[in-house]
Amino acid sequence: MSSILGFLQRNWQIISPPSPPPKQEGALKFGILGAANIGPNALIHPASLHPEVIVQAVAARDKTKAEAYARKHGIPEVKYTYDDLLADPSITCVYIPLPNGLHYEWALKSLQAGKHVLLEKPSVSNSVEAKLLFSSSIPPGLVLLEAFHYRFQPSWLLFLQQLDPENVASAKVDMHIPSLLFGKDDVRFKYALGGGALMDLTYTMSVLRGIFKSEPAECLDSKVETVSDDPRVDYKYSGVWQFPNGGIGETSGSLQAGLIEAFSGFKFARAKVVHKPVAVDGKEGEERVRTVRMANWVMGAMYHRIEVEDEYVLRDRDTREVVKRWKVNEVKKAYTFREAGVDQDSEPYWLTYKHQLDAFVDRVKGRESKTGTWISGEDSINQARMIDMAYEKAGLPLRPTSEYRAVQR
Ligand SMILES: NC(=O)C1=CN([C@@H]2O[C@H](COP(=O)(O)OP(=O)(O)OC[C@H]3O[C@@H](n4cnc5c(N)ncnc54)[C@H](OP(=O)(O)O)[C@@H]3O)[C@@H](O)[C@H]2O)C=CC1
Numbered sequence: 001m002s003s004i005l006g007f008l009q010r011n012w013q014i015i016s017p018p019s020p021p022p023k024q025e026g027a028l029k030f031g032i033l034g035a036a037n038i039g040p041n042a043l044i045h046p047a048s049l050h051p052e053v054i055v056q057a058v059a060a061r062d063k064t065k066a067e068a069y070a071r072k073h074g075i076p077e078v079k080y081t082y083d084d085l086l087a088d089p090s091i092t093c094v095y096i097p098l099p100n101g102l103h104y105e106w107a108l109k110s111l112q113a114g115k116h117v118l119l120e121k122p123s124v125s126n127s128v129e130a131k132l133l134f135s136s137s138i139p140p141g142l143v144l145l146e147a148f149h150y151r152f153q154p155s156w157l158l159f160l161q162q163l164d165p166e167n168v169a170s171a172k173v174d175m176h177i178p179s180l181l182f183g184k185d186d187v188r189f190k191y192a193l194g195g196g197a198l199m200d201l202t203y204t205m206s207v208l209r210g211i212f213k214s215e216p217a218e219c220l221d222s223k224v225e226t227v228s229d230d231p232r233v234d235y236k237y238s239g240v241w242q243f244p245n246g247g248i249g250e251t252s253g254s255l256q257a258g259l260i261e262a263f264s265g266f267k268f269a270r271a272k273v274v275h276k277p278v279a280v281d282g283k284e285g286e287e288r289v290r291t292v293r294m295a296n297w298v299m300g301a302m303y304h305r306i307e308v309e310d311e312y313v314l315r316d317r318d319t320r321e322v323v324k325r326w327k328v329n330e331v332k333k334a335y336t337f338r339e340a341g342v343d344q345d346s347e348p349y350w351l352t353y354k355h356q357l358d359a360f361v362d363r364v365k366g367r368e369s370k371t372g373t374w375i376s377g378e379d380s381i382n383q384a385r386m387i388d389m390a391y392e393k394a395g396l397p398l399r400p401t402s403e404y405r406a407v408q409r
């Protein structure tokens with residue numbers, strides 16, 4: 001009963017949060033490049049809950065669209081080109097929710113303009129761009145973050161705490177999104193703009209890297225289904241990965257799932273991890289195999305469920321025959337950091353994006369984050385490499401590298 005009430009209260013507060021806190025002196029002024037659909041969820045709403053963030057301006061290619069977006073979301077300034085926004089010295093941070101194929105160019109331009117950058121996932125189109133951007137293009141003192149928001153939430157931290165990455169034998173991660181969310185003309189289906197399901201649902205590969213806490217040694221298999229009018233654009237994929245500890249990971253994703261398919265068994269964001277048998281400390285002859293399942297790793301504040309199943313066997317010391325077999329099951333949840341054992345204030349109704357923004361602001365302000373979550377440049381390069389591996393194995397071309405080259409100053 002209390003969990004139903006908790007669910008209703010949290011989700012009510014997600015839609016209708018308590019009054020926003022007043023803005024502090026020295027609050028960061030953000031500009032948004034593009035009147036994108038994801039802008040309100042990923043930045044505008046979380047910024048309203050953050051005393052140190054003001055969304056100051058939005059730039060859009062179309063004047064009417066820019067003005068309507070600004071009016072709707074209470075953004076005080078409108079810029080009619082992306083360059084105009086970058087030229088404004090009062091804007092210190094830029095949020096980039098452009099199509100993937102434009103991430104590299106505008107992240108680079110933003111950094112060159114001296115802005116901190118919150119860059120939508122996937123950070124860039126391929127690993128060539130990732131290396132160029134993350135290894136050599138970040139001026140000292142500036143922050144660049146690939147917006148893998150799911151990694152900043154308490155439920156994800158709690159999930160990771162249940163795992164023993166060295167001893168993961170197999171893992172499977174799914175992300176199947178209902179087709180009704182995206183029309184045929186969506187940016188996700190445009191090759192030139194870095195479209196494709198492996199790009200958009202890059203999360204499954206990120207989740208797998210997190211589970212194994214290492215990079216895949218090889219992509220053993222990669223299959224895609226492509227849209228009817230462009231054989232380079234995948235709307236569905238599945239992959240099999242070999243990890244350095246000998247474990248096998250599987251990924252699957254779709255941008256064209258049926259509604260029932262996506263929601264049954266939490267296929268829109270679920271993970272299952274099976275460990276190798278390990279000896280139980282201090283208990284001779286006892287072995288444990290741990291299986292961990294997570295329902296909704298992507299947006300845990302709404303609802304999530306982490307199931308930990310420990311299967312024990314006790315073997316005879318001499319014959320090694322099984323004398324006893326039993327299971328211990330537990331369900332775990334963390335809607336706040338304290339529930340995940342982290343000494344950090346948070347509210348149960350804060351979405352991933354708010355946690356991500358907190359970490360971003362802390363970085364910009366030079367404060368240490370107590371959760372320790374961050375996505376380094378190296379991490380983003382490895383992520384882009386994994387997407388490339390999947391495309392290569394599937395026989396599809398990598399997403400095109402931007403022709404933009406930084407102006408030397
Ligand atoms: N973190 C998350 O949960 C999510 C992240 N994303 C990521 O955010 C990005 C944007 O996704 P989404 O908001 O769904 O996309 P939208 O299509 O809603 O927004 C993309 C924006 O890009 C601008 N744009 C600039 N050039 C082009 C062009 N040639 N064609 C089309 N648009 C152009 C448009 O801005 P203008 O207003 O100037 O016309 C448009 O508003 C993607 O990288 C996606 O992966 C998306 C959804 C969820």
Ligand SMILES: O=C1OC[C@@H](O)[C@H](O)[C@H]1O
Nearest residue numbers: 121177188200201255298
């Ligand atoms: O969280 C997400 O879910 C649906 C996707 O299409 C989107 O781009 C992604 O970020």
